[in-house]
Amino acid sequence: xxxxxxxxxxxxxxxxxxxxxxxxxxxxxxxxxxxxxxxxxxxxxxxxxxxxxxxxxxxxxxxxxxxxxxxxxxxxxxxxxxxxxxxxxxxxxxxxxxxxxxxxxxxxxxxxxxxxxxxxxxxxxxxxxxxxxxxxxxxxxxxxxxxxxxxxxxxxxxxxxxxxxxxxxxxxxxxxxxxxxxxxxxxxxxxxxxxxxxxxxxxxxxxxxxxxxxxxxxxxxxxxxxxxxxxxxxxxxxxxxxxxxxxxxxxxxxxxxxxxxxxxxxxxxxxxxxxxxxxxxxxxxxxxxxxxxxxxxxxxxxxxxxxxxxxxxxxxxxxxxxxxxxxxxxxxxxxxxxxxxxxxxxxxxxxxxxxxxxxxxxxxxxxxxxxxxxxxxxxxxxxxxxxxxxxxxxxxxxxx
Numbered sequence: 001x002x003x004x005x006x007x008x009x010x011x012x013x014x015x016x017x018x019x020x021x022x023x024x025x026x027x028x029x030x031x032x033x034x035x036x037x038x039x040x041x042x043x044x045x046x047x048x049x050x051x052x053x054x055x056x057x058x059x060x061x062x063x064x065x066x067x068x069x070x071x072x073x074x075x076x077x078x079x080x081x082x083x084x085x086x087x088x089x090x091x092x093x094x095x096x097x098x099x100x101x102x103x104x105x106x107x108x109x110x111x112x113x114x115x116x117x118x119x120x121x122x123x124x125x126x127x128x129x130x131x132x133x134x135x136x137x138x139x140x141x142x143x144x145x146x147x148x149x150x151x152x153x154x155x156x157x158x159x160x161x162x163x164x165x166x167x168x169x170x171x172x173x174x175x176x177x178x179x180x181x182x183x184x185x186x187x188x189x190x191x192x193x194x195x196x197x198x199x200x201x202x203x204x205x206x207x208x209x210x211x212x213x214x215x216x217x218x219x220x221x222x223x224x225x226x227x228x229x230x231x232x233x234x235x236x237x238x239x240x241x242x243x244x245x246x247x248x249x250x251x252x253x254x255x256x257x258x259x260x261x262x263x264x265x266x267x268x269x270x271x272x273x274x275x276x277x278x279x280x281x282x283x284x285x286x287x288x289x290x291x292x293x294x295x296x297x298x299x300x301x302x303x304x305x306x307x308x309x310x311x312x313x314x315x316x317x318x319x320x321x322x323x324x325x326x327x328x329x330x331x332x333x334x335x336x337x338x339x340x341x342x343x344x345x346x347x348x349x350x351x352x353x354x355x356x357x358x359x360x361x362x363x364x365x366x367x368x369x370x371x372x373x374x375x376x377x378x379x380x381x382x383x384x385x386x387x388x389x390x391x392x393x394x395x396x397x398x399x400x
């Protein structure tokens with residue numbers, strides 16, 4: 001007991017002194033990084049650099065992979081700023097770019113060392129473009145880059161915190177990319193609230209994500225059982241514990257359902273609900289994921305906040321009916337009762353109740369299920385194809 005008290009006490013002391021230590025060491029670490037960076041410059045020659053957080057499985061990571069694929073002919077270099085959970089997408093990134101992983105060598109202090117290293121590398125590539133997303137290193141780096149270097153960021157969702165961290169660096173960002181109109185408007189409102197000139201809105205560009213669309217809609221053949229799918233992380237904002245609770249309620253009500261959960265999320269589901277769920281773990285094989293969508297009826301999301309999840313686009317492309325909380329940019333593409341279902345983001349108890357009501361309705365009305373499935377596929381085929389995605393990124397990223 002005394003050891004625990006001592007540990008807590010020591011940690012509280014360290015938290016208090018860390019900001020002072022950081023301020024003292026910031027400049028020496030940047031100088032050390034610049035010195036080290038001078039030796040790296042011959043090995044990193046490119047006009048296009050990316051700073052992404054991870055190469056493990058995730059919707060954002062799949063989008064980053066698509067972006068590098070669109071621009072691979074320009075020989076980009078990708079730095080991964082944070083430690084990935086696994087190497088699921090690493091080989092695919094290597095097919096598109098030269099990659100360098102900083103995740104095992106980065107922490108709140110060493111970030112300043114890497115600011116020194118990378119600013120030296122990037123500044124040695126005159127007139128290059130630096131593109132960042134979802135990592136603090138990118139924004140810390142911006143003040144140390146030469147004025148002729150073009151800086152672009154991508155924001156997947158408003159509300160995760162990165163929009164606040166990036167605010168002091170707005171003037172240094174030549175272009176900002178968002179994936180839905182909701183985030184575009186949120187950024188503009190944030191600028192207005194913080195006294196940022198309205199002309200800076202002209203630097204924000206909307207490029208929606210894309211997915212591969214099957215040529216034909218494959219009809220589900222699951223008998224009387226509804227196969228309800230979740231694909232994603234088990235992080236706090238996803239609230240997957242509610243999916244566990246919903247699975248229990250559906251089974252106790254006698255609704256013929258199977259809950260299929262894809263992702264490293266078993267520990268995010270309370271033990272008492274796990275027997276009602278089928279956990280498939282993380283799946284990197286796109287063919288296998290496609291088969292799972294083809295054999296699923298419903299995609300269920302109960303997130304607290306989102307941008308516009310790639311999993312919804314993938315699901316709609318396979319005619320899977322989405323049931324989701326009405327957050328972020330989801331309502332821009334899901335029309336309640338027409339090509340999916342939106343659940344008001346109220347208390348967790350109400351969310352659970354309303355989701356169960358929709359599942360019960362679909363279980364008893366297969367004609368409605370098929371109608372909404374068809375509309376979801378039609379919408380995806382028109383709106384989520386990849387024909388314009390690459391051209392928009394090429395024009396925006398490479399435009400001088």
